Amino acid sequence: MQLYNTLSAKERESLIEQAGQERLTISFYQYAHIGNLSIFRNHLFINWNEIDVLGRIYVANEGINAQLSVPAENFDSFKNHLDSISFLKDVRLNIAIEQDNKSFLKLKVKVRKKILADGLNDETFDVTNIGIHVNAVKFNELIEDSNTVLVDMRNHYESEIGHFKNAITPDVDTFRDSLDIIEKDLEDFKENKKLVMYCTGGIRCEKASAYYKHKGFKNVYQLEGGIIEYARQANDQNLENKFIGKNFVFDHRRGERISEDIIAQCHQCGKACDTHVNCANEACHLLFIQCEECAKKMSDCCSQECKNVSALPFEEQKRLRKGKTASNKIFKKGRSEVLKFKK
Numbered sequence: 001m002q003l004y005n006t007l008s009a010k011e012r013e014s015l016i017e018q019a020g021q022e023r024l025t026i027s028f029y030q031y032a033h034i035g036n037l038s039i040f041r042n043h044l045f046i047n048w049n050e051i052d053v054l055g056r057i058y059v060a061n062e063g064i065n066a067q068l069s070v071p072a073e074n075f076d077s078f079k080n081h082l083d084s085i086s087f088l089k090d091v092r093l094n095i096a097i098e099q100d101n102k103s104f105l106k107l108k109v110k111v112r113k114k115i116l117a118d119g120l121n122d123e124t125f126d127v128t129n130i131g132i133h134v135n136a137v138k139f140n141e142l143i144e145d146s147n148t149v150l151v152d153m154r155n156h157y158e159s160e161i162g163h164f165k166n167a168i169t170p171d172v173d174t175f176r177d178s179l180d181i182i183e184k185d186l187e188d189f190k191e192n193k194k195l196v197m198y199c200t201g202g203i204r205c206e207k208a209s210a211y212y213k214h215k216g217f218k219n220v221y222q223l224e225g226g227i228i229e230y231a232r233q234a235n236d237q238n239l240e241n242k243f244i245g246k247n248f249v250f251d252h253r254r255g256e257r258i259s260e261d262i263i264a265q266c267h268q269c270g271k272a273c274d275t276h277v278n279c280a281n282e283a284c285h286l287l288f289i290q291c292e293e294c295a296k297k298m299s300d301c302c303s304q305e306c307k308n309v310s311a312l313p314f315e316e317q318k319r320l321r322k323g324k325t326a327s328n329k330i331f332k333k334g335r336s337e338v339l340k341f342k343k
Contacts, residue, residue, distance in 0.1 A: 009105040022072040025096035025103040029203040031063040032087035054104040065115035069104040094228040098256035119176035131209030131220035136233035153199040161274040162245025198223035266291040267339040281306035303338035
């Protein structure tokens with residue numbers, strides 16, 4: 001029984017191109033009590049592998065967090081399988097605004113301690129006592145209210161390329177970093193202000209809203225479905241779009257355009273740009289913003305050092321990488337000192 005990928009990303013990419021079929025990029029999450037994680041993980045992999053689902057899915061005792069790609073012709077089969085699982089029946093699916101058949105190239109279903117790395121002890125507060133969900137219409141009304149404090153619950157590299165007008169955008173590297181910082185900064189607003197939060201698809205706000213209610217915030221709201229669903233509702237209902245720029249996404253697309261505004265700059269030359277890339281040097285893999293001109297000049301690398309390494313024969317690059325790790329904690333996603341115009 002196959003419980004793992006047998007194809008490389010390049011092999012999968014070639015098959016997708018040959019198939020020529022439209023694929024849908026989808027994300028969803030659901031908090032629920034899951035018992036035997038290994039059995040549940042294997043159940044998902046077996047069933048989704050059969051209908052060519054690709055993506056990154058985390059399962060934990062607290063629920064599931066999924067970002068995936070499914071052939072459009074298999075969507076009904078995929079939805080029927082979700083509905084056959086009691087706690088996933090009619091779960092809200094966030095379908096990407098901009099589709100890309102290669103958003104994911106492997107199926108990875110991983111068991112985690114948590115579906116969201118929040119650093120919180122869930123035993124210390126009621127995680128089900130969440131904020132009020134609001135749709136795009138209500139959200140637009142709330143953020144125009146002078147009694148509202150609007151907070152972006154994403155990380156600096158996400159809000160750098162796009163955010164809602166007048167939002168507070170914490171300068172943080174991770175979600176867990178933001179929680180205490182935001183509470184401290186908004187200490188004086190707990191009683192008399194409306195705390196309105198948003199994130200990519202809603203999962204971070206789901207946990208943060210419960211946490212902030214536990215911390216004493218009286219009026220807590222969250223954008224249901226996050227930026228992805230907001231953009232869809234704004235388009236379908238012809239609403240004023242109050243999001244400027246791109247929405248960062250965690251797949252090979254790295255972003256989908258919500259408005260035509262470009263609010264970021266190339267980290268290497270300072271030119272207006274909002275295209276995230278990963279350094280071509282696999283030993284670095286730094287996430288940063290790079291324009292087409294700099295990409296050509298630097299061979300898709302973040303520095304001259306990485307450019308030199310990337311030009312070496314593949315086996316030599318492997319030898320240099322041996323025994324070394326390159327983590328997000330080291331490179332801080334765009335904060336490297338080699339970048340002249342970093343945020």
